[in-house]
Amino acid sequence: MFTITELSTERINRIVQEALAFAEGKTAKIEGEVFCSNLFFEDSTRTKTSFDIAERKLGLQVVPFDASNSSVNKGESLYDTVKTIESLGVNLVVIRDKKDRYFDELKNVKIPVINGGDGTGNHPSQCMLDLMTIYQEFGKFEGLKVGIVGDVKHSRVANSNAEALRRLGAKVYFSGPEQWFDEGALINGTYLSVDELIHEVDVLMLLRIQHERHDAKMSFSASEYHKKYGLTKERERAMKKEAIIMHPAPINRGVEIDTDLVECERSRVFRQMQNGVFARMAIIKEALEKEGYTFK
Amino acid sequence: MFTITELSTERINRIVQEALAFAEGKTAKIEGEVFCSNLFFEDSTRTKTSFDIAERKLGLQVVPFDASNSSVNKGESLYDTVKTIESLGVNLVVIRDKKDRYFDELKNVKIPVINGGDGTGNHPSQCMLDLMTIYQEFGKFEGLKVGIVGDVKHSRVANSNAEALRRLGAKVYFSGPEQWFDEGALINGTYLSVDELIHEVDVLMLLRIQHERHDAKMSFSASEYHKKYGLTKERERAMKKEAIIMHPAPINRGVEIDTDLVECERSRVFRQMQNGVFARMAIIKEALEKEGYTFK
Amino acid sequence: MFTITELSTERINRIVQEALAFAEGKTAKIEGEVFCSNLFFEDSTRTKTSFDIAERKLGLQVVPFDASNSSVNKGESLYDTVKTIESLGVNLVVIRDKKDRYFDELKNVKIPVINGGDGTGNHPSQCMLDLMTIYQEFGKFEGLKVGIVGDVKHSRVANSNAEALRRLGAKVYFSGPEQWFDEGALINGTYLSVDELIHEVDVLMLLRIQHERHDAKMSFSASEYHKKYGLTKERERAMKKEAIIMHPAPINRGVEIDTDLVECERSRVFRQMQNGVFARMAIIKEALEKEGYTFK
Known part of the structure; x- marks a missing residue:
């Protein structure tokens, strides 16, 4: 799976x-000895660890791969x-790479490749967990209003989510x-x-300020961003009663969101990770x- | 467990x-699927590997965590x-961090946190293995004389050990x-x-010269340290017949201890690691x- | 195992x-709980991962070891x-190190040490897989002509292979x-x-240009090397009908070998990895x- x-x-x-179903306690264990590996060429705590645990829960053997000590350093x-x-016998890989659509050069790879994030392009597993979190809350997508705030x-994350939500019948608003x-x-x-959006939405998705992706210097400070576009306590009070807050994390506390709101009642930030x-x-x-493996 | x-x-x-009991062959395997992770934000061979093996022997699934590729690099x-x-479903973590009492900021974490070493403060698991090594030798703590030499x-290590030994009835001497x-x-x-202490003690604990922790330059060379405060062959000969040598390692051979003594008869250095x-x-x-998990 | x-x-x-036999489907699982660790002090994707998977297929527990975060950084x-x-209870180690014959200083280690590559010296497991690949193809070594091209x-790899092949009755040619x-x-x-050799051999082993090992700057460019000594399409056409191509990888595509030949019919490059x-x-x-462990 590469893109939404x-x-x-x-x-x-x-x-x-x-x-x-898995969230509600369903389990599945693969039959036979199956190996997978997570090839992450970009820093990540949560995505890599999340895949690692998912793989172990499915009964896969996770073969460690350390990009920083690999032969890509020799120019491979x-x-x-x-x-x-x-060739070494790994049966599935998850890949994260800085390059947009890195997967286009992997056509001759025969094992399944799961996209763990490519450049500024796609992050389908994050999208799936976000959709799942919304469905868990509202039991539908049709007719929901979702606001995405930040560097869309x-x-x-924003690209994948907005497309999927629109196709599933939600109405998407952007701000920032x-x-x-x-x-x-x-x-x-x-x-x-932001102040219009905040009154409208059932789901407020805050994006991380991607310091590391902005080529030019940002034209405002972190505290200015917070005041102008962040979720302050005042804005949170203006949200609809049942509306929820989401963030893909890692959070810049006090920038995208007031630090006291990270674990507030309507926050689903840690639920998203689960x-x-x-x-x-x-x-x-x-x-x-799809490859013919079976689970029990 | 954070401190002694x-x-x-x-x-x-x-x-x-x-x-x-474990040293004498007792085994214990946890029931059910339980995940742990070792979050080491400071270099370590022996402590991290030691926890890793301990966890596997107990039947835990060890989820890898690489601090240098984690989102702490994004300021988390x-x-x-x-x-x-x-949130990802890990049931226990072991943490080592450069910051003294890092665990004070983790009050809202609900899973057990084991302290694998904090700054210059505490290292309770090292203390436990040292106490265990002493008990294995003498069958008691009460009345033993223990000398700790180095940058207490x-x-x-020294702080935790000295406190525990005093409370358990041993008499602690320092030198350096x-x-x-x-x-x-x-x-x-x-x-x-050092030369007074060497005649007295049942247990000689040498500390590592922590080059990396001294802010000011040391006022003496490695060979001067060895001559003035280290365990030379002469000093070893002056020890009591049954006395043992301990060192938390890694050892600076020829500094804290003569290289030929590292594996001498009264050395318990590798026994400590076991x-x-x-x-x-x-x-x-x-x-x-304590969390309700059971072992068989 | 240290050297051929x-x-x-x-x-x-x-x-x-x-x-x-393993390649044809034989399996073997160790009895009891046995730990191993791969201590790689030099970058490697394929060798380390290959050992890791081999160990898991044999039922060993692989204890992670990250050289870059280990106490060797504290001078151990x-x-x-x-x-x-x-001492921590690991029952077998595989070591790769930059130092020639690093294993000479490990005489007092009691657990088996497998050499995963030492300096410019030996790489016996690579030799074994190369021999196996040749035997798989020809059913013998006696009388085969093997050409090794590159910085012998x-x-x-070249040293170990040439010695083993000569001893097993093959005739070895070098070029470069x-x-x-x-x-x-x-x-x-x-x-x-190269052009004489190419007509003669049953097995053509190309070596990697080891940019990282050459002290002096190379006196020719990558494309010059390819033209003078590399496997071009013309040279490939001059090979014997049944002859095979081998390369220990990672490959410098377009240097040692034309990029289109990497996966050509007579290439065994990915077979070698398998x-x-x-x-x-x-x-x-x-x-x-040899240590008394049994497999089922």
Whole structure:
């Protein structure tokens, strides 16, 4: 699984339902000895660990791979590295790479490749866990209003989520510094000011300020961002009664969100992380079943 | 478990006895699927590997965590990192961090946290393995004379050990460069010159010269330290017949101890490492049993 | 197992046959709880992962060891590090180190040590997988002509392979830049020009240009090397009908070999990697059986 675009809404729904079943206690263990490996060429705590735990819960053997000590340091291409891992007998890989659509060069790889995030492009497993978290709360997507605040253009989370939510019948609003938005960023939704948006939405998705992705220096400080676009206590009070707060984390406390709100009643930030393991179990199980592996 | 201070002597004795039982062949395997992770934000071979093996021997699933590739590089706080690991379904963590009393900021973490060493403060699992090694030798603590030589003030090992030994009825002596000692360092024992101390003690604990912790340059060379305060062959010959040598390692050979003495008959250096696995098994088992987990 | 020199041809043949049996589906699981660890002090994807998977297939518990976060950074010697790992209860280690014959200082280590590569010296497990790949193809070694092209002097692969092949009855030819050859490099074979060699051999082993090992700057560019000594499409067409191509990888595509030939019909590059797991299973099984461990 590489992008949300390639998935039918039917398939998205099937994965979300399987993930919800895992969240409610369903278990699945693979039959036979099956190896997987997580090739993360970019820093990550939560995504890598989340996949790792999902794999172990499914009964897979997780073969460690340390990008910083690997032969990519000797100039080996991603293709040759993955082909090597495949030749060594690994049956499935999860890959995160800085390069947009790195997976385009992996056509000749025969084992399933799960996209753990590519450049500023896609992050389908994060999307699945977000969808699952919304469904868990509201039991539907149709008619929900979802606001996404932050650097939508550079966020692989925002892109995947906005597309999926629109296709599933939700209405998507965006907000954040206007200079971060252009036509491309607004394909799947409408721009509103933060203070307009906050009254409307059932789901408020805050994006991380991606310091490490901005080429030019930001034109405002962290505290200015918080005041202008962040979730302050005042804005939180203006939210609808049943509305929830989401954030893909890691959070910049006091920037995207007031630090006291991170664990407030309507925050689903840590719930999202819990759900991530279940969403990834569903994704991996689906990929392996397509290859003929069975689970008990 | 964070510090020795928080442990009653009864509890210390219970853990030491359990560790000794493991050393003599007792086994314990946890029931059900239980995940743990070792979050080491400071270099360590022996402590991290020792915990890892202890966890595997208890039947836990060890989820890898690589601090250098984690989101702490994106500025995430320790609290948010640990809360993340907890949310992902990890049931117990061991933490080592450069910061003294890092655990004070982890009050809202619900899973057990085992202290694998904090700053210059505490190292309770090392203390347990040292106590266990002494008990294994002498069958008691009461009345034993224990000498600790080195930079007591900056050693988390020395602090924990001296306090525990004093409370268990042993008499503690210190030695090393006088400028390293002040009132704080001498709470749990008495200062003697190395050559006085060497004749007295049943247990000689050498501390590692912590090059990496001294802010100011040391006022003497490695060979000067060896001559003035180290365990030379001459000093070893002056020890009591049954006395043993301990060192938490890694050893600076030829500094704290003559290289030929590292594996001499009265050295328990590698025995301490063996015991470390058993001590950590006892600590983790206790922590998990308190949470309601059972072992068979 | 440290070097090929120490192995009798009978023992080499026994290991190769065991590895071939694993390749054909034989399985072996160790009885009891046995721990191993891979201490790699040099970058490696394929060798480390290959050992890791071999160990897991044999039912061993693989204890992670991260050289870059280990106490060798505090100046600990290799001996003390390995002795530590042994004391912690690890039952077998695989070591790769930059230092030639690092194993000479490990005489007092009691657990089996498998050499995963030492400096420019030896790489016996790579040799075993290469031998196995040749045997799989031709069913014999006696009378085969094997050409090794590249920096034989600095290649631990070439040294081990040439010696083993000569002892097993094959005829070895070398080629590559003449300045890379001296008497020492030609002990086990004869120098030919690449274009002479290409017509003769049943097995063409290409070596990796070891940029990272050459002290002086290379006197030619990558594309010059390819033209003068590399496997171009023209040279490939001049090979014997049944001849195969081997390369220990990672490959410098377009240098040692034309990129289109990496996965051509006579290439065994990825087959070698597959075989690596089976060869390492055979090596580890032999080492543990010698210590009295049993497999089912």
